[in-house]
Amino acid sequence: MATWHADPSVITWQFPAGVVKPGARPETATVRETLDETAVHCAVRQSLGSRLHPVTGVLCEYFLCEYLAGEATNGDAVENVDVMWVPRNSVTRFIDADRIFPPVLAALEEQT
Template sequence: MPASDYVTNLRAKVGHDLVMFPTVSAVVLNDRGEVLLGQRSDNHRWALIAGLIDPGEQPAEALVREVLEETAVQVKVERLAGIALHEVTYPNGDHCHMVNTWFRCRAIGGEARVNDAESIAVGWFALDDLPELTPFALQRIRTALDDGAPAWFAQPGESIDGVPPR
């Protein structure tokens, strides 16, 4: 997965030190109520479709772009489901805090397939037959499916994926 020019230029200045990035992820549902997942090429784990927001890009716009780029599925954003900070350290040592905004989306076109180098597989999964996912991915799915709830956010002092509260 090649980094964008923006990330490459930033990393040239800060090395592997901590950088915060705005990111988005999608809980995409089809007409059968299945959720769209991609198996990542970097760690081979199943995950929600996600990515960095490009400079000047609105979060919902970034989400629609990322889903199309990675899976060839066209989506309609239905609602904001949540926002939280989570920590990532990549195999090359890059340390990141990702401020992730996730949305519930509906598939409106396209056929799910691997559409770039970020995934080795893409598929639709019944909610009662999901592959192994991180607790953070499961949290995003749960909150996206809860129609009656407002957008979820971490409460002051609450930890997500090991990011210590301040």
């Protein structure tokens, strides 16, 4: 699933994302942000690692999640322009492969 984030200077596709609140677990934030942004319930299957984001410099943690329920809808019209399911083998049509964290790209390729 990709969310289409609006920024006054550019619109880009990205995976659901959010801030981990103090004292919270990143896995909890992952499930919460996915639900808040997309109305999709998911469960974390595994960690895919972390990195300092090359553009923002923010420490990002990545997780592979399992779909549980829900229909993808835009749950955060302030941050997102649109939300849609994207077949795994089509993600790079929306997000350049060189901008995707390599372990995420590998997980997408393994699942196809």
